[in-house]
Amino acid sequence: MLKPGDKAPDFTGKDQDGNIINLSDYKGKKLVLYFYPKDNTPGCTAEACDLRDNYNRFESAGYKILGVSKDSGKSHKGFIEKFGLPFPLISDTETTIIKDYGAWGRKKFMGREFDGILRKTFVIDEKGVIEDIIEKVDTKAHSAQLLK
Numbered sequence: 001m002l003k004p005g006d007k008a009p010d011f012t013g014k015d016q017d018g019n020i021i022n023l024s025d026y027k028g029k030k031l032v033l034y035f036y037p038k039d040n041t042p043g044c045t046a047e048a049c050d051l052r053d054n055y056n057r058f059e060s061a062g063y064k065i066l067g068v069s070k071d072s073g074k075s076h077k078g079f080i081e082k083f084g085l086p087f088p089l090i091s092d093t094e095t096t097i098i099k100d101y102g103a104w105g106r107k108k109f110m111g112r113e114f115d116g117i118l119r120k121t122f123v124i125d126e127k128g129v130i131e132d133i134i135e136k137v138d139t140k141a142h143s144a145q146l147l148k
Helices: 042-053 055-060 073-083 096-100 142-146
Strands: 012-015 020-022 030-035 063-069 089-091 104-109 112-117 120-124 130-134
Touching: 012 073, 030 042, 042 055, 042 063, 042 073, 042 142, 055 063, 055 142, 063 096, 073 089, 120 142, 130 142
Parallel strands: 030 063, 063 089
Antiparallel strands: 012 020, 012 089, 030 120, 104 112, 120 130
């Protein structure tokens, strides 16, 4: 289980355009790395749009934003275009990054239990160390949780 002060697990993934993204690309920058269940669902859309609406505040504070889900690059591309998201989304269809960050586990939805992506956000500093982990994400006010 990752905790603040731990070195963030290195990762390599592809974004919505097929570009390779590594954690090392963010060296010297602060990163908000958020994991979410699915493109175009109500909670995930609210979360992404809240981050979009506050994007300039994150940029001013020196943060980059990167989202991760199991969705395909094509799905991510459509999600980004539909909602005008200004940050990349990684397609982790194999759940490698998701599991490395402990964002995979048992969930309950509408009375049934299943394994899936846990909504979680990691704030990673310029040296690749986890500063904060938000496990109880408020999808409509996620930026307020991060920019406190």
